[in-house]
Amino acid sequence: MDAxxxxxxxxxxxxxxxxxxxxxxxxADALSAARELAAALAPAQPPDRFRVEAIEASxxxxxxxxxxxxxxxxxxARDERQFDAMLRGSWRLLAPxxxxxxRLASTIGMETGVRRIGPDPRRYRxxxxxxxxxxxxxxxLALTSSLGGQLLDPLKTSVVQGQRSMTTWVVRKS
Numbered sequence: 001m002d003a004x005x006x007x008x009x010x011x012x013x014x015x016x017x018x019x020x021x022x023x024x025x026x027x028a029d030a031l032s033a034a035r036e037l038a039a040a041l042a043p044a045q046p047p048d049r050f051r052v053e054a055i056e057a058s059x060x061x062x063x064x065x066x067x068x069x070x071x072x073x074x075x076x077a078r079d080e081r082q083f084d085a086m087l088r089g090s091w092r093l094l095a096p097x098x099x100x101x102x103r104l105a106s107t108i109g110m111e112t113g114v115r116r117i118g119p120d121p122r123r124y125r126x127x128x129x130x131x132x133x134x135x136x137x138x139x140x141l142a143l144t145s146s147l148g149g150q151l152l153d154p155l156k157t158s159v160v161q162g163q164r165s166m167t168t169w170v171v172r173k174s
Contacts, residue, residue: 001065003055003090004073008034015041022049022065024058056085063095072166075105077133079120091147094173100149105132106140106167108157128163140169148174 002010005023007030014021015038023038025031035050053059055073070090077083094100107114107124114124117131124134137155144151149171157167 008037056089075132110165
């Protein structure tokens with residue numbers, strides 16, 4: 001499951017290698033492109049597995065996926081409430097023993113390069129001029145615990161040319 005699949009770029013490998021895949025995104029145009037990509041690369045994929053839906057309100061059943069990918073999605077949350085809803089919506093889709101692979105913007109390595117904005121303590125303006133909901137290491141570790149997950153790999157962060165930090169968070173659902 002690609003939660004926030006956009007145009008489907010993270011699904012190409014899986015489609016080409018015969019995996020059962022699904023995607024959801026609130027952007028109808030992006031989802032249309034993902035459906036076209038799936039039809040071209042894996043014509044046997046059921047088209048109803050690509051749905052125009054918000055992550056926090058997906059119609060896929062609980063524990064449906066063995067892997068949930070959330071790549072460059074959660075940092076678009078407007079505030080803590082939406083971030084939590086998107087995260088829990090993604091987690092709900094994951095089967096016990098499944099893998100949650102998340103890549104999201106963080107303050108890690110950029111603590112002095114980002115500027116807090118607005119009333120939400122996790123809304124920041126990045127050096128690239130964009131505004132994002134940013135996490136940090138203590139929050140990701142606390143979320144791993146509160147979700148009942150197990151960190152499978154240490155958190156890893158790449159600073160992208162001094163403009164933003166992207167952290168990879170990989171968790172197994174207990």
